[in-house]
Amino acid sequence: MRTDRPRFSIAQKAQTSGTYRIALLGIFLAVILAVGLFERMIPLDFAVPGVRLGLSNVVILLSIYWFRFRDILILVILKCVLLAAMAGGMSSFLYSICGSLLSFVVMWLLVTRLKDRIGPIGTSVIGAVCHIAGQLLVASLVIENMQLFLFMPILVLISAASGVLVGVLVKLSLAAATRL
Amino acid sequence: MKKLDVWIVLIVFAVAAAAFALVQHARSTASAPGGYAEVYVKNELVETIDLRTNGRFAVKNEEGYNLLEVEDGGIRMAEADCLSQTCVHAGAKSMGGEIIVCLPNRVVVKIVGAPEGVDTVAN
Numbered sequence: 001m002r003t004d005r006p007r008f009s010i011a012q013k014a015q016t017s018g019t020y021r022i023a024l025l026g027i028f029l030a031v032i033l034a035v036g037l038f039e040r041m042i043p044l045d046f047a048v049p050g051v052r053l054g055l056s057n058v059v060i061l062l063s064i065y066w067f068r069f070r071d072i073l074i075l076v077i078l079k080c081v082l083l084a085a086m087a088g089g090m091s092s093f094l095y096s097i098c099g100s101l102l103s104f105v106v107m108w109l110l111v112t113r114l115k116d117r118i119g120p121i122g123t124s125v126i127g128a129v130c131h132i133a134g135q136l137l138v139a140s141l142v143i144e145n146m147q148l149f150l151f152m153p154i155l156v157l158i159s160a161a162s163g164v165l166v167g168v169l170v171k172l173s174l175a176a177a178t179r180l
Numbered sequence: 181m182k183k184l185d186v187w188i189v190l191i192v193f194a195v196a197a198a199a200f201a202l203v204q205h206a207r208s209t210a211s212a213p214g215g216y217a218e219v220y221v222k223n224e225l226v227e228t229i230d231l232r233t234n235g236r237f238a239v240k241n242e243e244g245y246n247l248l249e250v251e252d253g254g255i256r257m258a259e260a261d262c263l264s265q266t267c268v269h270a271g272a273k274s275m276g277g278e279i280i281v282c283l284p285n286r287v288v289v290k291i292v293g294a295p296e297g298v299d300t301v302a303n
Binding site for chain 2: 087089090091092095114117118119121122125126129139142143144145147148150152153154156157160164167171
């Protein structure tokens with residue numbers, strides 16, 4: 001049945017209604033945490049130990065299209081803090097927050113400045129590479145051993161592949177959201 | 181998918197694959213079965229382990245505790261008191277240039293041909 005009420009995009013609704021935005025952010029955080037915990041059960045350790053898919057990045061990238069910078073910043077920080085509290089521990093928190101923040105800021109810049117030229121797939125691949133680079137940088141500074149960067153090529157290959165997957169999912173979600 | 185997306189994906193994969201091939205190549209040309217394992221804590225050499233004799237070595241520092249086990253020319257992290265257990269899952273390493281890393285406890289185990297400071301003449 002068709003209705004005649006005006007249709008708003010999720011981004012517009014999030015801008016005009018605080019309640020809508022807060023409710024949606026809460027759902028997003030819950031999804032991020034559920035996906036983040038679920039991911040730990042998928043072993044991807046065939047090349048380098050400790051590799052995970054990074055599917056929660058689907059939610060982060062979608063938020064970048066829909067929410068304001070500081071809302072997403074809170075989302076990213078809460079993701080790292082809560083996941084560390086639930087599963088990772090203190091030291092993994094340091095690596096994950098640096099990787100996540102770097103990747104978020106770069107993806108945010110790409111979406112806000114170059115939206116017409118780069119779609120979700122390119123954005124998510126670059127975000128994935130930044131995530132790995134940020135983590136490796138902090139990790140190698142902490143243990144004071146630059147040899148960790150020898151893992152970078154294989155890590156980039158794996159994370160770029162998962163970045164393509166994330167980008168496709170975001171693209172589909174964006175298209176689906178316009179039909180809501 | 182926009183044109184720039186295709187380029188980004190292609191370039192990232194091409195560069196990473198080339199770098200990966202380079203690292204693998206450097207590893208395979210340089211890699212002979214290593215004779216020793218150097219144990220670093222915060223980039224400080226704390227122990228050099230001869231891989232020819234089986235045994236277990238405890239590494240303790242203020243960050244935590246790791247137990248290394250040497251068996252049949254290879255070395256593995258048998259225990260670590262961290263949550264992630266990443267280094268334990270890494271398995272045994274025996275080739276020169278390979279490393280095992282325990283990030284939480286800042287322990288790096290590096291396989292080398294000969295212990296540092298001993299030159300070929302001494303060997």
